[in-house]
Amino acid sequence: MLTSKQTIALFDQYVIGNYTRYPVSLVRGANSEIWDADGKRYIDFFPGWGCGLLGHCPKPIVEAVQKQVAQLIHVPNTWHTELQGTWARLLSERSFGSTSQERGGVSPTVRAKAFFCNSGAEANEAAIKLVRLHSSKDRYKIITFQGSFHGRTMGALSATAQPKHHEGVHPMLAGFTYVPYGDLQAVENALDSETAGIMIEPIQGEGGVRMPPDGFLQGLRKICDDNNLLLVFDEVQTGCGRTGHWFGYQYFGVEPDIMTLAKSVSGSLPGAAMLAKSDIAESLRPGTHAATYGGNPISAAAGIATIQMIESEGLLERTKKISNLFFTALEQLAQSSNLIEEVRGVGLMIGIELAVEGAAFVKSCLDRGLLLNCTQGNVLRLLPAMTIEESIAAEGLDILADVLRKG
Numbered sequence: 001m002l003t004s005k006q007t008i009a010l011f012d013q014y015v016i017g018n019y020t021r022y023p024v025s026l027v028r029g030a031n032s033e034i035w036d037a038d039g040k041r042y043i044d045f046f047p048g049w050g051c052g053l054l055g056h057c058p059k060p061i062v063e064a065v066q067k068q069v070a071q072l073i074h075v076p077n078t079w080h081t082e083l084q085g086t087w088a089r090l091l092s093e094r095s096f097g098s099t100s101q102e103r104g105g106v107s108p109t110v111r112a113k114a115f116f117c118n119s120g121a122e123a124n125e126a127a128i129k130l131v132r133l134h135s136s137k138d139r140y141k142i143i144t145f146q147g148s149f150h151g152r153t154m155g156a157l158s159a160t161a162q163p164k165h166h167e168g169v170h171p172m173l174a175g176f177t178y179v180p181y182g183d184l185q186a187v188e189n190a191l192d193s194e195t196a197g198i199m200i201e202p203i204q205g206e207g208g209v210r211m212p213p214d215g216f217l218q219g220l221r222k223i224c225d226d227n228n229l230l231l232v233f234d235e236v237q238t239g240c241g242r243t244g245h246w247f248g249y250q251y252f253g254v255e256p257d258i259m260t261l262a263k264s265v266s267g268s269l270p271g272a273a274m275l276a277k278s279d280i281a282e283s284l285r286p287g288t289h290a291a292t293y294g295g296n297p298i299s300a301a302a303g304i305a306t307i308q309m310i311e312s313e314g315l316l317e318r319t320k321k322i323s324n325l326f327f328t329a330l331e332q333l334a335q336s337s338n339l340i341e342e343v344r345g346v347g348l349m350i351g352i353e354l355a356v357e358g359a360a361f362v363k364s365c366l367d368r369g370l371l372l373n374c375t376q377g378n379v380l381r382l383l384p385a386m387t388i389e390e391s392i393a394a395e396g397l398d399i400l401a402d403v404l405r406k407g
Helices: 004-014 059-069 082-093 120-134 154-159 184-190 216-227 248-252 297-312 315-336 359-368 390-406
Strands: 026-030 033-036 041-044 112-117 141-145 176-179 195-200 230-234 258-261 272-277 340-346 349-354 373-375 379-382
Touching: 041 390, 059 297, 082 112, 082 272, 082 297, 112 120, 120 154, 120 195, 120 230, 120 258, 120 272, 176 184, 184 216, 195 216, 216 230, 216 248, 297 315, 315 340, 315 349, 315 390, 359 373, 359 390
Parallel strands: 141 176, 141 195, 195 230, 230 258
Antiparallel strands: 026 033, 033 041, 112 272, 258 272, 340 349, 349 379, 373 379
């Protein structure tokens, strides 16, 4: 096995340097612990950039993938597979009010259908297309929000209202109107006869774990209902149990028309989905959109195992318990630290806004064996696994507290 230094040299020679990478080569993970090529152990409060909601290498996912990879790896979407149909049913039954009663494997009331793809950006591209396809030909504009992040492909990037991500790749695609996050009046003012929908993260992730003001999402729902618009929730980060509910919209009690999922939806494997209410989903007709690997047997098997694991192990309820552990410790720390401006978030989506830049603290935590993230310059972002052991969580929180106290 190569050392971290040797692997870094290999990257320097052969891999395009479009990522700012930490000087570490990771080789093995188990739940919320991970080890590098030199044998150093880390506690991971940001597993897989949020993909690892079940931790590293969860046993049910590993077993499902091992079994499936020996049976069928890939088939085109011009064929049917039981796995993809079952995965779609399980997601549908847990969203948009669909019933979970089965009759021969088919739910009697189906209010949501799924389109499968490979990443959050792809799911958002599908949602953008569906908004336009379902709307009249003269309506194509979508309102999005400052601080949002919807992906790196050109459509998703055009929906992303952060100029720093647009640098060097202009022009953006036409049809996106940016308004301040949390400002219903600004949304009203942005409406015109060409507006087709509103797209929003229920909680802004890369934007700094920003929570919606009270009544804001409800207000967006009303605006959409009053103006015959589609409401799209980008739940790439908030979906699949991150908030302690299956989906973030359930936490807020506001139902969208279309929802996008990725990251943790298939147990850290590449996989994503766009869910749409059944009548809206019909507008995505043959020939309008596709994804070669979308819903492939490996990701589908992992996606099914993810849902089964969350339910069989009671992980939605456990998320609330672990969340309380994190927020209690962090709020106590905030009271004794003049560096912390605010601790915010829901469930296991946590932001710690600092009064100073955060990169140095991330580096200090890395040196101490704790992995986390900094976004928007001064917000430490934690997306721990719902399976994290309480003792491991406490150990990591102690490291973070010590780093922040030392400044």
